[in-house]
Structure formats: C-alpha cells, structure tokens
Amino acid sequence: GAGVSQSPSNKVTEKGKDVELRCDPISGHTALYWYRQRLGQGLEFLIYFQGNSAPDKSGLPSDRFSAERTGESVSTLTIQRTQQEDSAVYLCASSSAGRAEAFFGQGTRLTVV
C-alpha cells in the first residue's frame, strides 16, 4: 500500500480481555517495528522484525505481550489479559532493506477500562 496502515484506529477493552492490533507495512519493506507511546510521552521500543523473524524482543514489557509477522507482510501485536497500564497509542513503522528511513502508521489508541 501507499503507507503503513494500522487497525483498529481506536480500541476500548475491558481489563482482563485480550486484544490484537494489526499493522500492514509499506509493500516490500522488510523491517517492521512496534512502539508504544503513553500520553504525553516519547516512543518506547517494543519489538522489531527483519522479515518474519524478530531479532530483538527486548522491549516487550511482559509475557502478556507477543507479536508475530507472516509472509514478510502483516504483523499483529497481541496483548493478553490487558491491564489499565497498557492504555497507550501503539505505533507501527516499516523500512526497506536498502534505506534506513522508518515510516509510521497513524497508530492504534488502546484504552483499557
């Protein structure tokens, strides 16, 4: 596609429920990133993929968080048993192998009530 697409744009969920966030990167981009941005704060690295593998998962806050990528395309970030502290905007970005610039989607605003 023309840009990075994330869905849903907004998600309200009850504490304890699981959620799945989706990211469609720019076509042909081999690297894909997930970041978390709490209200009024900077971007916190969660995980990145090179192709379908994830060389660095060091940013995932707990084992309730997981991510996968299939077909060097779509990625899903799953948060199990959501907590109120998980409320944030989850941003996805992608970049190509040859160029380092990472382009972001609009984000998914997650609210846990």
Added chain:
Amino acid sequence: GQQLNQSPQSMFIQEGEDVSMNCTSSSIFNTWLWYKQEPGEGPVLLIALYKAGELTSNGRLTAQFGITRKDSFLNISASIPSDVGIYFCAGRISGTYKYIFGTGTRLKVLA
C-alpha cells in the same frame, strides 16, 4: 525503555524566530532520523542522516549528524505557526535495525 536525551523539552517562540534542538546519547549510532508528530497522528519523517558530520536540509529545516556519532541537532529557520508539534530524534544502533527515540521537544509558535 531506552531513550535518548533530547533538549529542550519544550519551547515557546515568536513566529519568525529560529529554533534549535538536539539529541545526545552514550551510544554510537549509524543513522539519525528526525520526526514531527502532531496530535492524534503518527510521527512524520523530516530528515534522515547517514554519515558522521553530514549536514542535510529540507526546506527551512537543517539537521546534522555529530562527528562523534553520539549526537545530532535540528534547526528550524523562520518559524511559522504550522511548525507547532512535537519533534523527536531517533538513532539507529549500529549493526541492527533498532531505533531508539528521544524524549521529544514540544514546540509552540506564537503568531
């Protein structure tokens, strides 16, 4: 999580003034990116820097990759009201595709 030191944290300036912000790190980076984020939007890429000492412009924006590879600055000349937003630097750790982001500079321009 890891973050770069970015300063200033916020700036209030008059329209027409020049603006300067910078990022410093204890780590060496092989790429620096500068982004602007507006409310409710994802960050938008402004400038990319690839070599130590590199100076790159994009319209009224100029950014430099520090010689030590541990810092970068962004200048905005002749600011206008639409420059309002939060500016973030991002550094890529050598040998990886991992980007670490600065804490952001919130810019407000008074007309």
